[in-house]
Amino acid sequence: MDELDLxxxxxRRNPRQGPGSRAATLRAIELAGLTPDRPLRIADLGCGTxxxxxxLAEVLDAWVTAVDxxxxxLDELERHAxxxxxxxxxxxxxxxxxxxxxxxxxxxxxxxDVLWSEGAIYNLGFERGVRDWRRLLKPGGVLVVSExxxxxxxxxxxxxxxxxxxxxxxxLASAKIGVLEQAGYSPIGYFTLPPECWLEGYYRxxxxxxxxFLERHGNxxxxxxxxxxxxxxxxxxxxxxxxxxxxxxxxxRLEAPAPR
Ligand SMILES: C[S@@+](CC[C@H](N)C(=O)[O-])C[C@H]1O[C@@H](n2cnc3c(N)ncnc32)[C@H](O)[C@@H]1O
Numbered sequence: 001m002d003e004l005d006l007x008x009x010x011x012r013r014n015p016r017q018g019p020g021s022r023a024a025t026l027r028a029i030e031l032a033g034l035t036p037d038r039p040l041r042i043a044d045l046g047c048g049t050x051x052x053x054x055x056l057a058e059v060l061d062a063w064v065t066a067v068d069x070x071x072x073x074l075d076e077l078e079r080h081a082x083x084x085x086x087x088x089x090x091x092x093x094x095x096x097x098x099x100x101x102x103x104x105x106x107x108x109x110x111x112x113d114v115l116w117s118e119g120a121i122y123n124l125g126f127e128r129g130v131r132d133w134r135r136l137l138k139p140g141g142v143l144v145v146s147e148x149x150x151x152x153x154x155x156x157x158x159x160x161x162x163x164x165x166x167x168x169x170x171x172l173a174s175a176k177i178g179v180l181e182q183a184g185y186s187p188i189g190y191f192t193l194p195p196e197c198w199l200e201g202y203y204r205x206x207x208x209x210x211x212x213f214l215e216r217h218g219n220x221x222x223x224x225x226x227x228x229x230x231x232x233x234x235x236x237x238x239x240x241x242x243x244x245x246x247x248x249x250x251x252x253r254l255e256a257p258a259p260r
Pocket of ligand 1: 015016017018019020045046047048049050051052067068069070073095096097098117118119120123
């Protein structure tokens with residue numbers, strides 16, 4: 001099993017694959033002004049096992065196109081969606097969110113009223129993601145995207161060095177909002193995910209699965225390496241989580257062409 005398959009195996013069993021919560025998804029729905037009064041076509045990009053896609057399908061009159069490159073995650077999403085009675089409102093698509101092709105009818109220009117993406121845009125980079133994805137939205141459509149964000153204007157040197165290496169695009173919310181404005185959106189809402197989205201929502205279920213994961217994989221060096229890295233990430237958050245979080249950005253696509 002290669003590293004990616006091991007990661008799918010570790011994360012597929014958890015309620016979500018990154019920080020977040022049902023309450024945060026509902027809060028973003030409200031800030032975005034989305035209501036069940038009218039049918040909506042929504043894309044959830046980097047959906048994982050569908051923590052947000054299934055809420056969107058449940059509370060809105062929505063047809064959700066849930067996209068991820070992890071088939072094991074999409075299989076779990078479908079299973080949960082069937083159990084929850086929302087399977088007929090979600091289509092899963094195995095595709096890379098950094099290569100959604102306009103000549104594929106499912107990703108043609110202006111197909112969606114709403115683009116949703118929790119904890120996934122860093123895989124492309126925020127600026128590239130919001131620019132590339134914009135064409136998928138109808139003019140006036142809404143983008144809801146969570147992005148790793150500094151929550152303080154200064155922070156410990158070792159934390160700065162770490163993030164500069166793994167994701168140099170990390171920045172303050174004011175800078176991220178500027179990126180949205182430059183890319184042809186008008187910001188309409190913002191909040192940061194509170195600690196329970198990281199701890200109860202994500203890290204605790206993840207930690208609970210470490211022993212069984214190591215057992216399933218014969219305590220292999222690759223499996224131990226993954227658990228070690230996850231431990232380090234959790235420890236970093238426990239130590240320094242006051243300085244960063246996911247920001248949830250809500251913005252409307254402007255009618256005018258995107259500035260260059
Ligand atoms: C941190 S997880 C978040 C998952 C889910 N949105 C959630 O909040 O639980 C990031 C997700 O993005 C997916 N992903 C990463 N790179 C991708 C790519 N290039 N194309 C499609 N999906 C990708 C991963 O498989 C994973 O499901």
